Amino acid sequence: MILPCVDGCTEFPDAKQALQDPDGLLCFGGDLSVERLKNAYAHGIFPWYSVGEPILWWSPSERMVLPPAELRINRSFKKTLNRLQPVYHLNRHFDRVIECCARIPRKDQGTWIHPEMIKAYQDMFAAGHAFCLEVEVDGQLAGGIYGVKTPRVWCGESMFSLQSDGSKLAMHGLCQHLLAAGIELLDCQLHNPHLESMGARLISRTEFMTFLK
Template sequence: MIAQLGPDPHAPFPSPDQALRHPDGLLAFGGDLSVPRLLQAYALGIFPWYSEGQPILWWSPDPRMVVAPGALHVSRSMRRFLRRSAWQVTLNQSFARVIDACAALPRAGQGGTWITADMRAAYRQLHDEGFAHSIEVWRDRQLIGGIYGVALGRMFFGESMFSLAPNASKVAITALCRALVLSGSVLLDGQVKSEHLGTLGFAPVPRAHFLALCAEHASGLRPWPAHSIEPARIQPAALASPLLPASAA
């Protein structure tokens, strides 16, 4: 059995150690998507993920896919593309459009979107309060890619990204990592394991280690970088992280 959350957004979550192994990380259901509840969840390494018609489901999987922002893998071909690109990259200029585009993007094996109308409204509120951020990629003033997530202290919790042109999502996540390097962030959370994240340099870390990092670094607001970044300058500087186990470095 998993815990049911009540209406009080300040009530504590159960310990992530109580999460199910199958499905991996399912911890609780119910509650709401208020800003206090979401901030408490992310600080504890917990995030909401559910489909339309389901109750709100809260997760804390083990292991967790993460990367130090400066350790993102950027291929040689991608570096050449960035140097030559005429695309524009902006930060926090069209958050609502990015999250709407992520929700609308068809995904293999999924009959619908987990980014429900309630989720979009909740993360727009987080954005209004300075905790959620977006990266936008533009070609000829058309939005062709982007990524959004939650920034809490020195950690960033990636939520979703989209691409309407080859390389657009790669440009977005590379720009995000550059912004995180500039802001002094130490870790980008990709949540669950996927082959795509592995190609970008993400690696699994035990949940216990991830939660220790959250306890140390995931609190408060930090300044966010300027409104735009030139593509040629978004390749992350080398930033080896001493916070990851040797097996994940």
Template sequence: MQQILHRLSSQDLSFPPINQALTEPSGLLAVGGDLSPQRIVNAYSQGIFPWFSEGDPILWWSPDPRAILPLKELRINRSLRKFLKKSPYQVTLNQAFDEVIEYCSDAPFRNEETWIVPSMMWAYQQLHRQGIAHSVEVWHDSQLVGGLYGIAIGGFFSGESMFYTAENASKVALIALQRHLMKQNIGFIDCQIQNPFLQSMGSREILREDFSKLLKHAIQCDISDDCWLPKTLKLEN
């Protein structure tokens, strides 16, 4: 059966059904549109996210399979547990979003071209101002040494990127986020696409159809009003 790459209109915020995504490249659903907050929220609510490089048109994806991290399955190995007991880091929530996304766009460990191009950075900063995009920050002696950011809709959290400039800092950010989300009875983090780091921390792949069911339920979950207010995060269970 012939597959078609859908082209989006800047006047219409709708997306085609995710089961119409291409098999090659896997998960590519549509091209075009814009990065307005309304369109991005509409996309994530359906399991779709933007991902493209500098100079490319806006590309929208819904991969199959989909990577998720069930929060109860987060893996903390022996050496990391030992590190956490003596960790010199402080962890905060939503206190330095702009700095986190800037670090993520130019993370020193990343060899490939970044997808966090200026238009993407601006879009997610606007989403942060609206209380939809959030960051976790890891500090050492008042210096930002690690962090992550993502999108939250109801009880659904989709991780976008992370960075570190000091030992285990991105892992500490992920662990702190896991502890925080579990207090809200949130069951998983959407990791979008599997990679070795996420897999080592416990992420796994599920069918897109199964992910859609989890997504629908998660978005409808109620969370506390103060869930995403700026605060210090604890690493304890």
């Protein structure tokens, strides 16, 4: 199958046309403009590619998601929260958060947050369509997360940890904010055992799209 190219417009093919192998690869090309990224996330599509590749757009058949109310907090983590007394900051230093995520790659995906991606999400943040959260312990940065906002679903792009449980603390702070804001779902995109241990689960693309709509 020849993948469609999306150069010259901001519209995407129907996500149902995504390949089964590799799972979710939908199309290529285009750019990372704010308008195109807004349209992508509104239709359950996200960019993921390496330097030297064309921009690749994905919508996997199964989506890793976490309803904020279902964040799993075991007894050990409750003790950690009580002991550390973390302080959360929403949308304070987006540049610092995304640069920390870029410097600390995911074990299963390598370094994919390259300069072009950083600039694109900085533009999204400036336009009010992206978010970041930092967590501090004893006045020191411990972890953080950034992503994209849609009306009912927030999409977590990447998170980082500078100390033990730093990313868990960031996820806890974000879920507390989402609950207060009435956001129904945190999109975690791809399966991740760490996120699964915190309560995230896989749902079908079709079910995910019902949340977006």
